[in-house]
Amino acid sequence: xxxxxxxxxxxxxxxxxxxxxxxxxxxxxxxxxxxxxxxxxxxxxxxxxxxxxxxxxxxxxxxxxxxxxxxxxxxxxxxxxxxxxxxxxxxxxxxxxxxxxxxxxxxxxxxxxxxxxxxxxxxxxxxxxxxxxxxxxxxxxxxxxxxxxxxxxxxxxxxxxxxxxxxxxxxxxxxxxxxxxxxxxxxxxxxxxxxxxxxxxxxxxxxxxxxxxxxxxxxxxxxxxxxxxxxxxxxxxxxxxxxxxxxxxxxxxxxxxxxxxxxxxxxxxxxxxxxxxxxxxxxxxxxxxxxxxxxxxxxxxxxxxxxxxxxxxxxxxxxxxxxxxxxx
Amino acid sequence: xxxxxxxxxxxxxxxxxxxxxxxxxxxxxxxxxxxxxxxxxxxxxxxxxxxxxxxxxxxxxxxxxxxxxxxxxxxxxxxxxxxxxxxxxxxxxxxxxxxxxxxxxxxxxxxxxxxxxxxxxxxxxxxxxxxxxxxxxxxxxxxxxxxxxxxxxxxxxxxxxxxxxxxxxxxxxxxxxxxxxxxxxxxxxxxxxxxxxxxxxxxxxxxxxxxxxxxxxxxxxxxxxxxxxxxxxxxxxxxxxxxxxxxxxxxxxxx
Numbered sequence: 001x002x003x004x005x006x007x008x009x010x011x012x013x014x015x016x017x018x019x020x021x022x023x024x025x026x027x028x029x030x031x032x033x034x035x036x037x038x039x040x041x042x043x044x045x046x047x048x049x050x051x052x053x054x055x056x057x058x059x060x061x062x063x064x065x066x067x068x069x070x071x072x073x074x075x076x077x078x079x080x081x082x083x084x085x086x087x088x089x090x091x092x093x094x095x096x097x098x099x100x101x102x103x104x105x106x107x108x109x110x111x112x113x114x115x116x117x118x119x120x121x122x123x124x125x126x127x128x129x130x131x132x133x134x135x136x137x138x139x140x141x142x143x144x145x146x147x148x149x150x151x152x153x154x155x156x157x158x159x160x161x162x163x164x165x166x167x168x169x170x171x172x173x174x175x176x177x178x179x180x181x182x183x184x185x186x187x188x189x190x191x192x193x194x195x196x197x198x199x200x201x202x203x204x205x206x207x208x209x210x211x212x213x214x215x216x217x218x219x220x221x222x223x224x225x226x227x228x229x230x231x232x233x234x235x236x237x238x239x240x241x242x243x244x245x246x247x248x249x250x251x252x253x254x255x256x257x258x259x260x261x262x263x264x265x266x267x268x269x270x271x272x273x274x275x276x277x278x279x280x281x282x283x284x285x286x287x288x289x290x291x292x293x294x295x296x297x298x299x300x301x302x303x304x305x306x307x308x309x310x311x312x313x314x315x316x317x318x319x320x321x322x323x324x325x326x327x328x
Numbered sequence: 329x330x331x332x333x334x335x336x337x338x339x340x341x342x343x344x345x346x347x348x349x350x351x352x353x354x355x356x357x358x359x360x361x362x363x364x365x366x367x368x369x370x371x372x373x374x375x376x377x378x379x380x381x382x383x384x385x386x387x388x389x390x391x392x393x394x395x396x397x398x399x400x401x402x403x404x405x406x407x408x409x410x411x412x413x414x415x416x417x418x419x420x421x422x423x424x425x426x427x428x429x430x431x432x433x434x435x436x437x438x439x440x441x442x443x444x445x446x447x448x449x450x451x452x453x454x455x456x457x458x459x460x461x462x463x464x465x466x467x468x469x470x471x472x473x474x475x476x477x478x479x480x481x482x483x484x485x486x487x488x489x490x491x492x493x494x495x496x497x498x499x500x501x502x503x504x505x506x507x508x509x510x511x512x513x514x515x516x517x518x519x520x521x522x523x524x525x526x527x528x529x530x531x532x533x534x535x536x537x538x539x540x541x542x543x544x545x546x547x548x549x550x551x552x553x554x555x556x557x558x559x560x561x562x563x564x565x566x567x568x569x570x571x572x573x574x575x576x577x578x579x580x581x582x583x
């Protein structure tokens with residue numbers, strides 16, 4: 001290496017600096033390098049704390065005009081706060097004026113929500129505990145996913161394997177897939193009736209097309225050489241299907257399953273609008289009728305937590321059942 | 329075996345290809361891209377049907393893929409959901425062979441391809457070279473008449489490739505199987521090819537046939553030394569320049 005453009009390399013060594021559990025990456029370019037980006041747990045904790053602080057602040061600081069309330073009750077010592085709330089809201093035109101310090105009616109505080117949650121777990125709401133509500137909803141989703149899968153997977157597989165089937169089902173799949181399940185509620189009630197009779201078909205509808213498309217993609221994503229290898233090893237068509245195509249489609253099916261679960265979970269609250277008696281969505285709507293925002297918030301939080309747990313569960317299941325995914 | 333594959337279509341993928349290949353030979357197919365090497369291999373494997381002519385294996389025409397012609401692909405085409413041993417025993421299992429029969433056979437094949445003790449590993453945990461060893465063992469487990477290889481070493485690094493060339497020669501010598509191998513590497517084709525077809529494109533045809541002694545010599549001699557042999561170097565240069573000319577011609581025609 002000579003001349004002015006030559007490079008002189010005189011590096012001694014390249015080592016990871018710092019303690020072992022906190023190795024510093026020696027890469028000089030990390031912006032845009034996807035492998036250098038990972039989720040730092042401490043920041044996730046910070047985000048949670050920030051959200052909680054925001055909740056606390058919005059109910060305690062901005063939503064609740066403490067000075068105004070203190071002033072008001074100082075000037076009117078004989079006014080009973082509870083009675084005031086009821087009286088004010090009975091005369092609806094005045095409700096607005098007082099609503100400024102009737103915070104639980106706007107958004108429940110952390111403390112109120114916590115207490116409501118405690119009560120929901122022990123006594124329940126409307127004589128039904130949160131366990132029953134959650135279990136009923138989960139069971140509903142399980143049924144929806146089950147029927148969506150046992151219809152969608154074979155249809156999707158057939159679509160991936162046959163041009164005729166593909167052509168035939170492309171029309172309904174492409175037409176029905178973009179319809180939001182919510183839009184179908186009135187129609188489904190008219191057709192199937194109220195309660196689970198309409199809620200289950202709605203949830204089936206939510207997962208059916210996703211599973212169909214996942215199965216179709218699973219069949220189509222097979223490497224031609226794998227199928228050819230199987231045939232030249234003497235496999236029959238049936239063996240190619242059961243020993244090659246289906247196992248090969250498992251990762252895609254799993255992905256479809258996870259997406260379908262997410263969408264079903266999202267459809268759940270709407271599905272429980274159709275006249276069901278128990279369920280997390282039902283509980284939320286019943287609570288609305290009683291203006292129990294604390295119960296609503298607890299219901300939403302339970303839906304969020306269960307959704308996250310199910311996704312984690314599916315990921316664990318995926319890593320056990322299809323460990324080769326992303327490593328082929 | 330008789331091959332006669334004229335294609336009478338607008339695009340002649342292959343035209344006027346006639347040859348006999350005696351059992352136990354190692355044929356390498358070489359040529360510029362688009363000359364139909366892989367098409368020819370796929371026709372022999374039974375994945376494609378020729379639009380004209382016929383291919384006989386022994387006395388029987390080839391009508392589709394079968395266990396008598398094993399195939400090794402560039403990227404292993406292994407089944408990731410199965411262990412190494414299960415991959416190797418795939419053919420026998422599909423044929424309904426019992427595990428106490430194929431079990432010892434799998435162990436023997438693992439030994440033959442240099443993977444003893446790897447039976448319970450998952451294939452996605454293996455390196456590219458090891459995956460190709462599994463693919464070779466899987467192919468051999470069916471005891472086919474012929475092994476068809478489509479660029480089996482194309483995706484490997486240079487050193488692994490050299491080792492695997494040795495393995496293929498060893499297997500060829502040991503099993504006496506007929507092997508047809510497509511390769512892009514002129515050196516590989518000359519070293520491994522007991523017979524070489526240098527193919528030309530548009531229409532795909534056999535331009536020149538070489539019968540070479542290097543494959544047999546490589547069984548006993550050092551392969552690096554063979555590659556330095558003046559005769560080896562001369563043939564390599566001859567084939568390289570003929571392929572170079574073909575590529576130039578294609579470029580000229582397209583430009």
